[in-house]
Amino acid sequence: MKKRPILAIAAAALAFTLALTACGNGNNKPNEKADSGNKEKASNTQTAEPPKLDPNAKVTIEYWQYEFPAKVELINELITQFQQEHPNITVKQTNFPYDQYNQKVATLVPAGKGPDVINLYYGWLPKYVASGYLQPLPEADFPAAEIEANFFPFVETAKLNGGYYALPTGVRTLGLFYNKDLFVKAGLDPNKPPATWEELVTYTKKLTELDDKGQFVVEGFGWEPGSQLHHWFRDGLLYQAGAQDTSEDRKKLLWNETPAGLEAFKYLIDFAKEHKVGINGFYTDDANAFKTGHAAINVDGSYRLSSIKKDVPDLNYGIAPLPSYKNKSTQASFWANAIPSNVKGDKLAAAVEFLKFLTSKGVQEQWVEKIGELPAQKEVALQDKYINDEKLGPFIAQLPDGRAHFFIDETQERTLFVEAVDQVLLKDVPIEKAFEDLITKTQKLYDDYWAKK
């Protein structure tokens, strides 16, 4: 009598547990069909004729991007503009949270239900192309020579197997955010941000404010390894110190090829370890600490402009290019629009039209004004009205020095970096050893990836 209900409850609980732990995998089932489907698609995309849209046909195409309110809003506006110019094309926008993006593509595209134009992070492109999910952009509509003449050089990361698979509307670079009020308070000239590695250290020391118990009141530097520091290291500091990220074929990490790599790594860690001008977890993270006036200087992306404008419109801050050392360099990144391999016929023609529209000069101008992402085309970006803009100017000035590093696995590479930093800070592991371990572990990710190719 006593035993049964308990057993029953336990069994029910167990079943429920199983259901919970396994439910994540339910999404994969349709993938099975991918095998045959993709091979078929891969073969008939290589010879794609320039698509012609039947002027009488009514076409509906679907556009996918991740959920970012400002972008969703602007795309809706742009769709209205586009549909006025192309009355026979209807564009439907669908949004997914960033985390679900890849799952949705992997399940819906093979089932023939995916988008006709899709917005992807540049770091994902190699995986997407290798898996056969994308078709190269038709050469007749998007000639490679023209792209290379018009777009900034790092857009070439979207060129795979000799062809372009995606094009961005807007791009982002890392820059230096600095709080002008805190500069004045520390006796620094708010119109003279630090321009070199050395100056950055001196400035952040002066800007750091501790209370009588030695706790941070203001960090001189918003130091958060889990945010942008990893990118700053790979595309900024490494090159500035005279090192390189990877070999040309992207197979080998070159961080320790010269002493410059270690110098860059040490420079970054020393803000927390030696100079003690910033620490992780202060006001939860660097962006929040900066917004609330508790971090005086922060390395962050141009995408932060719009959220600062929205959250703390009165923050008195300035933007400067990243401080340089032996060279100038910054991280560039972008979301790009691509066409899945199963889009054909009228839909392909309409998708091409929409993609042309999205990368056009007019749209790029609206994009920078509403979203704050920088125009991907030189001609648009390098207009006086943007170069001379107090906030956008420094980001744009850095575009020619922008680098977009290759990813195998964004999360894992970032996690390894954060761990290496934690080893030094929390376990007193020598910087040299943490650095070597980091390279070994990251290189293993690369080796595993290329071994499967």
Place this chain on the structure above:
Amino acid sequence: MERVIDSTPVESGGRTEPTPKGSRQRQRRLPLIGGVRLGLRGKRYLFIYGCLLLPLLFFAAVRLLPILYSFNVSFREWAILSPDKPFVGFANFASLFQDEVFLGSLRNTAVYVIVGVPGQIVAGLAVALLLQRITVLRTFFRTVYFIPYITSVVAVSWVFRWILMKNGVANGILLELGLDPQPFLYSPSQSIFWIIAAMIWQSIGFQMLVFLAGLENIPRLYYDAASIDGAGSWSRFRHVTIPLLNPVILFSVVIASIGFLQSFTQVLNMTGGGPLNSTNSIVLYIYNTAFKSFEMGRASAATVILFVIILAFTVLQLKVLDRKVEY
């Protein structure tokens, strides 16, 4: 169900009993396949079975099949985007047991269970015992203690994160008291215990409710008898309350163990598994492998391992803890 049907008047002359096999009425009543018309009773049957079947189908399609399917996935190299999913045998399992991060997450999960389950049971039981003794404001306290349980886990996790951050309230209090500030969630040796504390705090209400119900079911008679025999309050607790509460404790332990074996939301929101993987749990490892690295094969293999652990654990608990109670 039988009774319901029996007492229902049927269209054929008001007969209330289903006739035995072979009769004409039976043919008219049964829902027949192939276009034969259904009687009222047939329709009723169809409706009842339909109601029962639909959720079952849904459960099978949405829960059962994916569970079985994940066993299949665990034996394949299944990168979410790649078109080929080759069969690789036990390679995923082998690589998991060579992965320091996975092994670490197994160890951490053991800590979650070993520290968390007793903590949660003791705290829940303590609150229940205290509440049982008061009559004034009892409902009020019960409600207050139960509120955390129905509060969003994500919100609670972030509140804890803010309290425990470097310049947070907790450190403010320590400094006021003249004590050294603590790294809390930023220390590889401390952080897991703070997460467990948050988990216990949030589930006290649930355990309390279960124990209160259990305590109500213990007849006063036994306590009175024990008192007459000269048993003190500890004796009464030890020899009356605990044995009679055993089934409830078993239930609580099983539920709490499963909860701690599945530690995820608090970990993800409070530390993300860090620092240095010191708080990483199996479920968080599964989540990261599946939805950040998109290696479904390895993630499913980890799911299967977790399944085996939970199964073994539950069976063991039923065997060890579920002893017959003599009244």
